[in-house]
Amino acid sequence: MAFKPSKRSRKPIESTELNLTPVMNLMVVLIPLLLVTAQFIKLGMIELNLPPAVGSGGVSQSEMPKEAGLKLNLTVTITDKGFYLASSAAVALGENGEGPTIPRLANGDYNYDELTKLLYEIKKKASGQFSDTEQIVILAEPEVTYQTVIFTMDASRSVKVNNEQQPLFPKVALSATVL
Amino acid sequence: MAFIPSRIKRHDTGEGEVKVMLTSMMDMFTIMLVFLLSSYSTEGQMIQPSNDLTLPKSSVEKMPEVALDLSISKEWVLLNGKPVVKVTNIANYNGMIIPQLQQELLRYSTEAEAMQVKYGKPFSGLVTIQGDYALAYKVLVKVMATCGKSKYPNMRLFVYQKA
Numbered sequence: 001m002a003f004k005p006s007k008r009s010r011k012p013i014e015s016t017e018l019n020l021t022p023v024m025n026l027m028v029v030l031i032p033l034l035l036v037t038a039q040f041i042k043l044g045m046i047e048l049n050l051p052p053a054v055g056s057g058g059v060s061q062s063e064m065p066k067e068a069g070l071k072l073n074l075t076v077t078i079t080d081k082g083f084y085l086a087s088s089a090a091v092a093l094g095e096n097g098e099g100p101t102i103p104r105l106a107n108g109d110y111n112y113d114e115l116t117k118l119l120y121e122i123k124k125k126a127s128g129q130f131s132d133t134e135q136i137v138i139l140a141e142p143e144v145t146y147q148t149v150i151f152t153m154d155a156s157r158s159v160k161v162n163n164e165q166q167p168l169f170p171k172v173a174l175s176a177t178v179l
Numbered sequence: 180m181a182f183i184p185s186r187i188k189r190h191d192t193g194e195g196e197v198k199v200m201l202t203s204m205m206d207m208f209t210i211m212l213v214f215l216l217s218s219y220s221t222e223g224q225m226i227q228p229s230n231d232l233t234l235p236k237s238s239v240e241k242m243p244e245v246a247l248d249l250s251i252s253k254e255w256v257l258l259n260g261k262p263v264v265k266v267t268n269i270a271n272y273n274g275m276i277i278p279q280l281q282q283e284l285l286r287y288s289t290e291a292e293a294m295q296v297k298y299g300k301p302f303s304g305l306v307t308i309q310g311d312y313a314l315a316y317k318v319l320v321k322v323m324a325t326c327g328k329s330k331y332p333n334m335r336l337f338v339y340q341k342a
Contacts, residue, residue: 027208034215042340142317147235
């Protein structure tokens, strides 16, 4: 059962209304302006180092300083079976000692998480022992798509450990020796 | 049981003046304005991604730079918006260096080097590559090899940032 409204509210209210028209004008101009200039997709950029084998005749490559110490020469090869990992220290083998190091998942996707995990292990073991623990060379079969290569770069760039981004192998070089 | 207003008051609708309630609209506009202002960046989008290709997604967080624009769309390789060579030709080409592309790139680099001598604008050898996400690796590598051999060794790949 509703209450009968109180008689107090029947007092005439002084009408002190704000004049909202100028504010509305402002809004009507500002909102379309900001909507037009807003960017909903963000562009990013990946810096690339030249593949040493391909660009040896390039301008800056010939003046590359020779680094001392042991080289790790970490290489990830993307094939249609999965990822193959190799370095100067060892060749990571797949199960049963053959096949790709990290095979594709059952649904056909590449196993980027596993790659990141494995690279993190390698990074932990290799740091201090080798001079090039920032670099990685990515190889791919001719028909591997650009997106797969980019995802592989993402997987090898950094890793999230305890909610902290740690760099893995941010200096990526592409190579073409598979072709 | 609902309260029944008196008969007199039921027809008491003021002086016939209709007022629009602007308060809720103002609320909405204020929220939109705050959201848009917060997402507003003064840097602006200097790079327009090409329409006939879809860039791949990546988790990279680096902001794009402006440089010589090389797009590899589904059909053509474009240099600064000008079609240079067909993608299918590159895919079927046996060598690593694509002659048509190299010729164009060298033309741009000579111009840029002349600018460096005349006006002191340094030539960085920077080229930005926009590639379609479904592009085959063999095409990408050939294009990049050509860039490297044509005085453009510093390459940047454009991607969409993952949200």
